[in-house]
Amino acid sequence: MFKYFNILVLATLLVFTLDGCKKGKNETAKPVNEVKEVKDIGARAPRKKIKDTLSGLEEEDRAAALKLLREEHREQQNKKEEEENVEMTPGFFPVSDGAKQLIDEANLLLRQGADSDSKIEALENLIGIDHPDILPTIELALDDEDPVVREVALDAIMNINSEEVVPIVVKALDDPEPDLRLVSLDALMDVKSASINDALQKAMKDESEEVREGVMDLLFISENPAALPTIKTAFTDSSPAIREGALMCIEDIRDKGAVDILIYDGMLSDYEDVREASKEALEFITDEEFETYDEAKAWWNKNRDSFEFDF
Numbered sequence: 144m145f146k147y148f149n150i151l152v153l154a155t156l157l158v159f160t161l162d163g164c165k166k167g168k169n170e171t172a173k174p175v176n177e178v179k180e181v182k183d184i185g186a187r188a189p190r191k192k193i194k195d196t197l198s199g200l201e202e203e204d205r206a207a208a209l210k211l212l213r214e215e216h217r218e219q220q221n222k223k224e225e226e227e228n229v230e231m232t233p234g235f236f237p238v239s240d241g242a243k244q245l246i247d248e249a250n251l252l253l254r255q256g257a258d259s260d261s262k263i264e265a266l267e268n269l270i271g272i273d274h275p276d277i278l279p280t281i282e283l284a285l286d287d288e289d290p291v292v293r294e295v296a297l298d299a300i301m302n303i304n305s306e307e308v309v310p311i312v313v314k315a316l317d318d319p320e321p322d323l324r325l326v327s328l329d330a331l332m333d334v335k336s337a338s339i340n341d342a343l344q345k346a347m348k349d350e351s352e353e354v355r356e357g358v359m360d361l362l363f364i365s366e367n368p369a370a371l372p373t374i375k376t377a378f379t380d381s382s383p384a385i386r387e388g389a390l391m392c393i394e395d396i397r398d399k400g401a402v403d404i405l406i407y408d409g410m411l412s413d414y415e416d417v418r419e420a421s422k423e424a425l426e427f428i429t430d431e432e433f434e435t436y437d438e439a440k441a442w443w444n445k446n447r448d449s450f451e452f453d454f
Contacts, residue, residue: 212364235274235305242272250280259289266292269299275307282311290320297326306336313342321351328354328361335369343373352382359388368398375404378417386417394424397452402428406443410436428452 238246249265257265266284269277277299284296297315300308308330315327328346331339346358359377362370374396377389390409393401402425409421425439426432429450433439443450 238272238274238276242274243276245269245272246277246280250283253280253283253287259292262287262289262292263295266295266299270295272299273302275303275305278307278311282314285311285314285318290323293318293320293323294326297323297330300330303330304333306334306338308334309336309338309342313345316342316345316349321354324349324351324354325357328357332361332365335367337369339367339369340372343370344376347373347376347380352385355380355382355385356388359385359392362392363388366392366396368396368400371396371398371400371404375408378404378408378412378414383416386414387420390417390420390424394427395454397454399447399450402443402447402450406436406439410439428454
């Protein structure tokens with residue numbers, strides 16, 4: 144299984160340096176034996192770093208590594224919530240004059256058709272601005288013929304964390320390079336709007352199974368209830384690994400809509416593996432036992448309004 148982000152065990156992990164993760168460099172990962180090494184990846188590390196690190200693991204080890212990445216993401220989210228005053232802080236302050244100048248310079252170089260090195264340097268200067276004002280420039284860069292230019296452009300949107308990045312990701316999902324389509328998904332990690340499904344549903348139609356699995360990895364780590372429509376779609380995917388990934392995602396989402404999907408879609412699935420796993424997940428969530436779909440449906444109809452998650 145490749146991606147799609149419950150209870151798993153880690154044995155080994157492959158670790159390599161960040162320098163080998165960009166601009167087409169490839170380095171051989173080396174095995175280690177300590178569980179703590181997985182956190183060196185980081186839930187917000189570049190997708191290629193995560194992909195290359197996990198690709199050499201056995202299925203159980205890979206799944207357990209994803210679980211640790213999810214725990215890392217939870218810690219980051221909890222810290223962020225503690226530090227922010229949601230009621231007093233606006234979504235985005237205006238960008239500084241210096242940042243605006245960097246945006247204008249990158250925009251000009253892209254429109255003038257400057258050499259790749261100049262465009263790459265200008266786009267690297269946008270990394271860390273983390274503001275929607277850079278998005279028109281990023282959209283322009285995604286049309287560049289150089290895949291490294293397009294990759295650096297995507298790096299610049301990874302921490303904007305706003306639904307305004309969704310159209311950019313939708314565009315990036317048309318990139319001819321599967322690795323860049325995969326990388327673009329990480330910009331959605333902390334987007335909580337339902338509009339995220341515009342991009343995720345498109346990614347679920349990608350010809351590359353690796354990209355579709357990437358959606359599941361993302362959702363396993365982020366535990367995003369807004370993405371339930373996409374998880375529902377993944378229940379019908381032709382790949383058993385992706386269907387399994389969807390079930391891994393949904394059983395830890397504390398949302399009644401997840402239970403709805405497990406009953407009305409999972410237990411009625413054309414796939415036996417989905418039917419069986421949906422029943423197991425439903426029993427785990429509800430702490431009840433069900434023999435049939437009708438029994439589960441009747442119990443849920445009776446208890447849905449009063450049901451509370453205890454995990």
